[in-house]
Amino acid sequence: MKIMSFTQKVVLGLVLTFGFGFAAQANTEGVAWDKAPDKINDQAALQNGAKVFVNYCLNCHSAAFNRFNRLQDIGLTADQIKDNLLVTNAKIGDTMKAAIDPQQAKAWFGVNPPDLTVIARSRAGAGGTGADYLYTYMRGFYPDETKPTGWNNHVFPNVAMPHVLWEMQSSMTPAQYDQTIGDLVNYLQWMSEPAQTARKNMGKYVLIFLAGLIFLTWKLNSAYWKDVK
Structure with a gap:
């Protein structure tokens, strides 16, 4: 019997809790997902x-399976994180927990805002990747x-979440806002698996190694059987 990893359990829990409702509404409305920009390697x-x-986002949503110091993997120094990204009295080694009280959040929105650590992985569907869904939803x-x-959403009708970026959107051109949302979505995609770039690179090296091994095995096999009639 195969045992699920901790990350797999988290993804499954999010899908079961929130994903089915989100995906069902998106699909029944027939909203096409826009393609999110791929800048997963752009620090x-x-x-x-x-x-x-x-x-x-962190005002209401947690990313409780990610720590602030993990942001050093995208080129930020410990001092930059401490000076610019720590909220309340959080420390650099702490997990990213929402500032809002869970009971207040449920009273205001009717449901506790979901944890966003692996949100980009849990939203993939027939319409595209999880990043595509989030990019379309946030816009x-x-x-x-x-x-x-005072707000609704074309992708998720009757969503409880307000448009928290409306002031930012009103101060930007459409192109600037789309770029900002693209950056946010790419960060969410990275946060869902910080080691994904290293994993993909390792996969390339493994394939190259296997290709070389197959070639050497074929040559060795040919040399071994060349005198056999």
Whole structure:
């Protein structure tokens, strides 16, 4: 019997808790997902995405399976993290926990905002990758006076989440806002598996090694049997 890893359990829990509802509504509405920019190896984009995440998302959403000091993997120094990205009295070795009280969050939104550590991995579906879904969702808010928050979303109708980036959006051009959301989504994608780039690179080396091994094995086999009639 195969035992799921801790990360797999977290992803499965998020999918079961939130994913089915999100995906069902998105698919029934027939909203096409836009392609998210791929900047998973762009440290400047990841750093900007981390800044947006801490300043806007971490107020309500946790990323409790990721620590602040892991941001050093995207080129930030310990001092930069301490001076610019630590919230409240958090320390650099602490996990990223939401500033909001869970009971208050449930009272305001009707549900506790989900943890976002692996949100980009749990949103993949027929419409595209998890990054594609998040990129389309974050750009899909529109004013709706019939909703308690004053906002609705084309991708997730009747979502409880307000448009927390509306002030940023109003101060930017559409291209600038799309770039900022792209940076945020790329950070969320990176955060879901910080070692993914190293894993993919290792996979390339393994394939090259296996190709070389197959060639040498073939040559050795040919040399061994060449005199056999």
